[in-house]
Structure formats: structure tokens, C-alpha cells
Amino acid sequence: MSDLAMLRTMLLIRRFEERAAQLYGESKIRGFLHLCIGEEAVAVGVSAALEPDDNVVSTYREHGHALVRGVGADAVMAEMFGRSEGCSGGRGGSMHLFDVQHRFFGGNAIVGGGLPVAVGLALADHLRGVQRTTVCLFGEGAMAEGEFHESVNLATLWHLPVVFCCENNLYAMGSALTRTEANTDLVLKAAAYGLAAWSADGMDVRAVHDAMRRAVTTVRDGSGPVFVEMRTYRFRAHSMYDPELYRSKDEVAEWKHRDPIDLEVGRLRVDGLLDDAGLSALQDDVQREVEAAVLAAENGTDEPVEQLTRHVYADAAEEVRS
Amino acid sequence: MSITCRDAMREAIRQALIADDRVFMMGEDIGAYGGCFAVSKGLLAEFGPDRIRDTPLSESAFVGAGVGAAMAGMRPIVEIMTVNFSLLALDQILNNAATLRHMSGGQIGVPLVIRMTTGGGRQLAAQHSHSLEGWYAHIPGIKVLVPATVDDFRHMLQPALDDPDPVLIFEHALLYNAEGELSDGPSPPIDKAVVRRAGKDITLITYGGSLAKTVQAAELLAAEGIEADVIDLRSLRPLDDATYMASVRRTHRAVIVDEGWRSGSISAELSARITEGAFYELDAPVGRVCSAEVPMPYAKHLEEAALPSTSSIVAAAREAMAEDA
Numbered sequence: 192m193s194d195l196a197m198l199r200t201m202l203l204i205r206r207f208e209e210r211a212a213q214l215y216g217e218s219k220i221r222g223f224l225h226l227c228i229g230e231e232a233v234a235v236g237v238s239a240a241l242e243p244d245d246n247v248v249s250t251y252r253e254h255g256h257a258l259v260r261g262v263g264a265d266a267v268m269a270e271m272f273g274r275s276e277g278c279s280g281g282r283g284g285s286m287h288l289f290d291v292q293h294r295f296f297g298g299n300a301i302v303g304g305g306l307p308v309a310v311g312l313a314l315a316d317h318l319r320g321v322q323r324t325t326v327c328l329f330g331e332g333a334m335a336e337g338e339f340h341e342s343v344n345l346a347t348l349w350h351l352p353v354v355f356c357c358e359n360n361l362y363a364m365g366s367a368l369t370r371t372e373a374n375t376d377l378v379l380k381a382a383a384y385g386l387a388a389w390s391a392d393g394m395d396v397r398a399v400h401d402a403m404r405r406a407v408t409t410v411r412d413g414s415g416p417v418f419v420e421m422r423t424y425r426f427r428a429h430s431m432y433d434p435e436l437y438r439s440k441d442e443v444a445e446w447k448h449r450d451p452i453d454l455e456v457g458r459l460r461v462d463g464l465l466d467d468a469g470l471s472a473l474q475d476d477v478q479r480e481v482e483a484a485v486l487a488a489e490n491g492t493d494e495p496v497e498q499l500t501r502h503v504y505a506d507a508a509e510e511v512r513s
Numbered sequence: 514m515s516i517t518c519r520d521a522m523r524e525a526i527r528q529a530l531i532a533d534d535r536v537f538m539m540g541e542d543i544g545a546y547g548g549c550f551a552v553s554k555g556l557l558a559e560f561g562p563d564r565i566r567d568t569p570l571s572e573s574a575f576v577g578a579g580v581g582a583a584m585a586g587m588r589p590i591v592e593i594m595t596v597n598f599s600l601l602a603l604d605q606i607l608n609n610a611a612t613l614r615h616m617s618g619g620q621i622g623v624p625l626v627i628r629m630t631t632g633g634g635r636q637l638a639a640q641h642s643h644s645l646e647g648w649y650a651h652i653p654g655i656k657v658l659v660p661a662t663v664d665d666f667r668h669m670l671q672p673a674l675d676d677p678d679p680v681l682i683f684e685h686a687l688l689y690n691a692e693g694e695l696s697d698g699p700s701p702p703i704d705k706a707v708v709r710r711a712g713k714d715i716t717l718i719t720y721g722g723s724l725a726k727t728v729q730a731a732e733l734l735a736a737e738g739i740e741a742d743v744i745d746l747r748s749l750r751p752l753d754d755a756t757y758m759a760s761v762r763r764t765h766r767a768v769i770v771d772e773g774w775r776s777g778s779i780s781a782e783l784s785a786r787i788t789e790g791a792f793y794e795l796d797a798p799v800g801r802v803c804s805a806e807v808p809m810p811y812a813k814h815l816e817e818a819a820l821p822s823t824s825s826i827v828a829a830a831r832e833a834m835a836e837d838a
């Protein structure tokens with residue numbers, strides 16, 4: 192992926208989520224909506240280091256992760272409108288985006304819940320001799336859950352091809368890292384399980400990409416799992432209801448100076464790869480893509496209520512597909 | 514005085530903290546964040562971080578720590594954000610809290626209160642919307658309370674803390690903004706069901722988040738000339754058999770309304786008990802209105818179809834009334 196393409200994807204995620212927030216205000220999107228605005232470099236840099244058939248397991252803050260893996264903006268938007276054209280058929284909503292064709296395995300809204308599943312996906316590849324990496328994304332808050340510790344130990348013990356990718360945005364809802372972890376050095380903590388571990392500047396898409404490339408290379412070499420901490424920051428509230436009593440406006444403003452999009456735009460300008468016209472062309476382009484997705488979602492269809500109890504067990508048609 | 518269920522519970526917690534220095538509260542984001550449903554808002558400032566303890570995301574550890582502290586004579590109130598997350602602590606709740614008294618031959622008691630939200634209706638999909646209180650009511654050794662009114666939000670906590678055994682309180686998330694008048698009189702004991710609306714024709718049995726829908730259904734039925742007795746169970750374990758059974762003996766017809774899934778549910782238990790205890794009094798099969806047997810879907814129209822509604826309650830009551838006596 193070129194640097195310009197990485198920038199475009201960050202712009203797409205930003206625009207997509209700004210629009211989603213508006214639509215939430217209009218009650219078109221409901222439930223919980225967690226935005227990754229400020230953290231786009233992580234999604235883009237991580238994905239750029241992956242092959243199309245690598246596995247990704249994510250959290251409820253996953254619009255960016257889904258978009259970078261090739262899940263269409265229209266399919267994600269339709270999902271948040273609860274339409275049957277959505278990537279999860281309208282059953283999941285914002286927190287439960289799934290697209291098996293793109294090997295995007297959710298969309299898990301239980302903190303830490305995705306980690307054991309990622310270990311299992313990697314175990315299956317290991318048992319079948321398939322060369323593939325499974326990336327599991329989670330917030331630093333998950334590192335307090337038992338599921339983190341059990342999963343990292345298991346994957347390391349069995350030398351499984353997993354990259355545990357922690358998006359450390361310093362807060363789990365309103366709980367600052369320093370108030371929830373006795374040892375705030377996440378790399379040291381993970382490394383205690385005997386796997387390779389390092390961190391990267393999560394506001395810099397190139398740094399994320401490099402750190403992730405190293406991780407994927409290590410995993411593909413058969414050296415077992417890797418833990419990577421991406422140091423980032425969420426610019427918006429935890430979800431749509433959050434009075435943000437736990438952090439100062441100054442702190443947020445400080446981090447906004449390190450906006451991953453501004454950083455990349457600046458670099459590309461210096462390198463002569465981007466000018467004002469080029470930037471606004473990119474912005475228009477992503478704007479068009481997002482608006483087309485919104486329009487399609489507006490015009491989408493609702494699944495008939497008679498089908499309410501579908502997808503609880505495999506029906507014959509589903510059996511054939513899998 | 515009109516008050517919301519949220520404020521009523523906050524006041525109950527405040528008074529408990531003031532009255533007894535063995536009481537403290539712990540849970541995720543109850544302090545600095547102000548509580549994910551703002552129930553504990555302001556308590557950190559008033560009582561300090563020792564007694565309003567923010568925990569990491571470690572449900573098993575802090576629920577288990579509540580068990581240990583209760584064993585040692587403290588009176589912890591543990592808050593779990595929602596019932597789906599309580600599953601990460603199920604081991605501590607079932608294998609420790611519920612069993613320690615018995616396993617230790619009566620030496621150990623666990624006077625612990627665990628509060629959590631329950632229920633659907635907010636488009637939060639399949640990992641944040643379930644109603645597992647009936648499931649918890651399966652477990653001997655714990656008590657399960659399901660407040661539905663401001664009075665119960667205000668007055669169930671203290672008796673729960675006074676109880677020598679673990680008590681789980683399930684608060685339907687849609688009730689927090691519900692307002693009502695706090696009454697002056699003493700509240701009934703926590704293990705007693707109460708009649709919320711009197712009627713002679715049919716008994717509607719419900720609890721928690723379904724009470725308002727059921728009362729509404731009763732009003733609609735009244736317009737058709739059907740007078741429903743509405744029973745608010747208040748406690749799912751123990752069940753106050755005497756109260757709902759007396760009603761069924763009077764009306765000869767019963768419909769149970771329960772937001773849990775139908776199979777193996779508290780509604781199934783109630784139906785079985787009615788059959789065991791009042792079979793010859795019944796003029797119609799016991800009816801049930803439950804959630805559809807599906808993980809909660811996100812889409813609004815599907816979620817609405819999955820949950821008990823006023824119209825489905827009315828329909829079930831009409832069906833029970835249609836049976837010949």
C-alpha cells in the first residue's frame with residue numbers, strides 16, 4: 192500500500208465516522224456507537240502489513256478495522272442502519288461487524304472476548320499447515336481481563352501465529368491506564384509470557400506499519416506470537432454518551448496536535464507527493480464514497496419480521512455455504 | 514416527591530454508606546466516570562476512593578474480592594455494568610458466593626450484594642441485551658431481586674445488605690429514567706410479591722422491566738371488560754408462591770410475562786408451580802409471553818418483535834379468556 196493510499200484510507204475512516212456520528216444524532220443509527228477518530232493510523236498501518244487472507248478479530252470500536260480489511264463502506268453503513276444489506280444482515284449493528292469473505296471475524300463487544308477466538312483461528316491454521324497470520328485487536332483495558340492472560344499464555348505455549356495488537360489509547364471508558372494497571376508498561380507485562388513484544392507510535396501510520404511488518408514477519412517465520420502495543424489516543428468520547436469527566440480538554444487538545452492525518456499530509460507535502468489540489472481531490476473522493484454508502488443505507492431494506500429467529504442454528508442453505 | 518429509579522438507587526447506596534462503615538462499593542467506572550448509567554454519580558466525591566472503588570476490567574477478580582471481603586465481615590456492594598458481563602464472574606458467583614456456606618458446613622456466610630443492569634430495548638444487540646435473572650434464580654444459595662418501581666429501587670438495597678447471604682439485584686436499564694412518587698409507608702419484605710393492580714378475571718404475573726408493559730396491557734384489557742390482577746414478583750428467588758397462587762385461585766387464569774427466553778425460564782418454573790399447586794382451579798392453560806428464542810438482534814424492528822410487548826400480552830390474555838370455563 193502506498194503512502195498516499197494509506198492517507199486516503201485514513202481520510203475515509205475519519206469521514207465515515209464523522210458522518211456516522213451525525214446520523215446517530217438523527218437517530219438513523221442507534222445502540223452504542225464507538226468512534227476511532229484519532230486512532231485511524233493504527234487500523235491503516237496494521238492492515239497494510241497483512242495479506243488479504245489473513246484473519247482479523249476486533250472489538251466494538253471496529254469501523255476502521257472493517258473498512259481497511261475491505262468490508263465496503265456501504266455494507267458497514269447499512270449494518271448500522273439495521274438493514275438486511277448490512278455486513279451482518281442488520282443483526283449486529285456497529286459493535287458486531289462481520290465479513291467472513293474478508294476474514295473479518297468481528298466485532299466483539301465483550302472486552303477481551305475476541306482474544307481466545309483469535310487463538311483458536313490460529314490454532315486451526317497451525318493444525319492444517321496453513322500459512323496465515325491472525326491479528327487480534329483490543330484496547331489496553333482488555334489487558335486486565337483474565338482472557339488476555341490466558342490467551343497470550345496459550346498462544347505462546349503452542350507457538351501459534353497470532354499478533355496481539357493492543358490499541359493503547361490510555362483510557363478504558365473513564366478509567367485511565369494509571370488507575371487500572373499496577374504495571375503500566377504493557378510491553379513488559381506481555382513479555383512476561385515469553386513472547387516477543389514491542390511498541391510503536393500509534394499516531395504515525397508509517398511507524399505502525401513498520402512495527403506490524405516486523406510482527407507479521409516474526410509470526411510467519413514460525414517464531415510464535417507477537418505482542419505489539421500501538422500508542423494512540425481517541426479524540427472523541429468513549430461512545431455517544433460520555434460526559435468525559437475523566438480527562439481534561441487540554442489533554443485532548445494536546446493530542447490533537449498529533450493528529451495522524453495531519454502528520455501524514457505534512458510529510459507527503461514535504462516529499463512533493465501531495466498539494467492542496469491533491470488533498471481536496473482525496474477528500475472529495477472519500478466524501479463521495481461515504482455519501483453513496485449513506486444513500487444506499489437510507490434506501491436499504493428491512494428484513495421481514497417473520498424471519499426473526501433465523502441464524503440461531505445453521506439452516507440447510509447456510510450449511511452448504513460454510 | 515417524584516424521583517427517578519436511578520436517583521432512588523443512588524440514594525439507597527448513599528444511605529447504606531452513611532449508616533454502616535462496613536459498606537463499600539466497587540465496580541467498573543463507578544467513580545471517576547460517574548457510573549456507566551450514572552447511578553453512582555457524585556458518590557466518589559462524597560465518600561472517597563476507599564469506599565467507592567473503581568476497578569479494572571476484571572469482573573472475575575472484583576466479584577471474587579467481594580466474596581472474600583463479605584466472608585471477612587464487610588458489606589460490599591459490587592456493581593457489574595450489565596448482566597452479559599457478569600458471565601465473566603459466573604464462576605465466583607456460583608462456585609463461591611452461592612456455595613461457600615454449604616461447602617463449609619455452615620461456617621462461612623457471604624453477605625454480598627451484587628447489582629447489575631439487565632434487559633433489552635436499546636438496540637444494543639446480542640452481547641448487551643439479555644435478561645438472565647431467571648437463569649440466576651436457578652441457583653440455590655443466592656437471592657435474586659428484580660425491582661420495578663421507585664420504591665423498590667429505593668428500599669430493596671438495605672434489606673439486601675442486611676441479609677446474611679448473597680443477594681443479586683437486577684435493574685432493568687430502561688427503568689433508570691422512569692419516574693414515580695416515593696411512598697411514605699414501609700416497603701413490603703423483599704421476598705414478597707405484591708399486587709400492583711387488582712382484578713378478578715385473570716392474573717398477569719411479571720417483574721422488573723416488564724411490569725409497566727403489563728400494567729398497560731391490563732388497562733387495555735379493562736377497556737374490553739377484562740379485569741386483570743397484576744402481580745409484581747419483586748423476587749425471583751425465593752418466589753412468593755402464596756401471593757400469585759392466591760390470585761390464580763381467585764381468577765382461574767394466568768399469563769406470565771418474562772423478558773427472558775421461554776425455554777427453561779422463570780416463566781416455565783412459575784407455570785409448573787401453578788400447575789402443581791392450582792391445577793384444578795384453572796379454567797385455561799397457563800399462558801406465557803417471553804422473549805423470542807434468538808440472541809437479541811440489533812435492527813429496531815427485529816428487537817421490538819423479539820421482546821414482550823403490550824400487544825402480545827393483551828393477545829395472550831385474550832386467548833386465556835377465550836377458553837371456556
Ligand SMILES: Cc1ncc(C[n+]2csc(CCOP(=O)(O)OP(=O)(O)O)c2C)c(N)n1
Nearest residue numbers: 252300301302330331332333362363364598
Ligand atoms: C467484559 C466487559 N466488561 C465491561 C464492558 C463495558 N465496556 C465496554 S468498552 C469498555 C472500555 C474498554 O476499554 P479498552 O479495552 O481500553 O478499549 P477502548 O474502548 O479504549 O478502545 C468497557 C468497560 C464490556 N463491554 N465487557
